[in-house]
Amino acid sequence: MKRRIPIAVFFVVGQFVAFFLDGSITQLLSGTLFKYPNTMVPCLTMMWLILAAFFGNSKKLHLTAWAAIVGFIFDMYYTGILGVYVFIFPLVVYICQSLYQMLPPSFLSGFLVYFLGITVLMSLGFIANAFIGQAPASASQFLVNTLAPTLALNLVFLAVSYFPVEALYRTHR
């Protein structure tokens, strides 16, 4: 009899693929994503974590620990400034999970919670970077030129991947 691959394996492998895809998409589509003056940032890593919080068993998957680990790698490899996303990732996962449990499980509530999650992620990232002088300290420019386009892009990503990921978690329960 064939043994089924546990969902935790899917989760971890998908996590790293999403992590590297973030960088690759940014690199390949940089002409489109960073068209002046707007910037869109793909947050596939965060999306994979949030979707796992929606559909998976966060205790069994050790979700918060993985969020912190991926956040640490993100800091180290992509930005080079430690201590930013290592705390923001688990926090956003925690917020999204708590909110999603309060709402009826449907696409619309997932959409709403994800919207909030990305907003919190981007805003906290901006605040942390503005503190140490890495981000331009103009909040209005951030809201209009970064946050809004980023939300638009990531909500499209969510709409595409919500149902396939849900099916994945349902079949591997």
Place this chain on the structure above:
Amino acid sequence: MQKFFSSRKLVIVIVCLIISFGLMTVSVAIRNKRSTPPLIQQFGNDIVGFADRVVAVPMNGIQHGFVSTKNLLNTYQENQRLKSKVDQLAQTQVKDQTLERENKQLKRQLNVGNTLTGYQKINAAVITRTPSSWASQVIINKGQAAGIKKDMPVIAGPGLIGTIAEVNKTNSKVVLVSNTAENSNRFAIQIVGSDSKVVNGIITSYDSQANRIVMGNITSKAKLTKGDRVSTSGLGGVIPKGIYVGTVAKIAEDDYGLAKKVYIKPAANLNDIEVVSVAVRD
């Protein structure tokens, strides 16, 4: 009050905040001062860099496919346009060679060794780009092992795009000139005006709304015109002289009306970088 402080969650949050700020401060300080990150971070980055190639290589392959198809469609028009330029180019090249030889001979005669203009190139491919709107960084696939050091200038296509910010064993991070961080590298550049007077200065900031490099604090009275070429001046540090930066797009007064501010249109497209070369001064 007693209950407020005994709350476990609050303590965790505060401890996390303190650690976070500590780490952030330390890593910014390391980035500014030391030539390489701590060994553990370097080691981690190398491993992640290797794993990244598994995803990045096929993705880059897909892009190459698209780009090749697009190029194929544009070939005819491009060919027409380029043909007219080829004759001119050959002439310039021959002249360039002759001048270079002459220059070398004269240098030898005068006993002048290497000047600011000499540099060699290390070619590297871009693996990935930081998914962030303000940290304009790309990660390239050469590091310490290939002889790359911190603060070396990076060229892509026609001109300068940035400097090396962090060096690991097998990959390094390049901060593009479009990075607006306060501590990002400032280049020494010069503009040769129409009356062949040279204006020296440094890049002071970047205007992300219009994609312009800003050169500030210019007190020189030399006349500049739109379209003047800007290149690195080779003064102060590891950057060689004569790397093309861009052309003058706009000349304005600074906020106090005392000095001039020059807006420069970068020569290289900062959002389409696949292959770069790192310039190493002789």
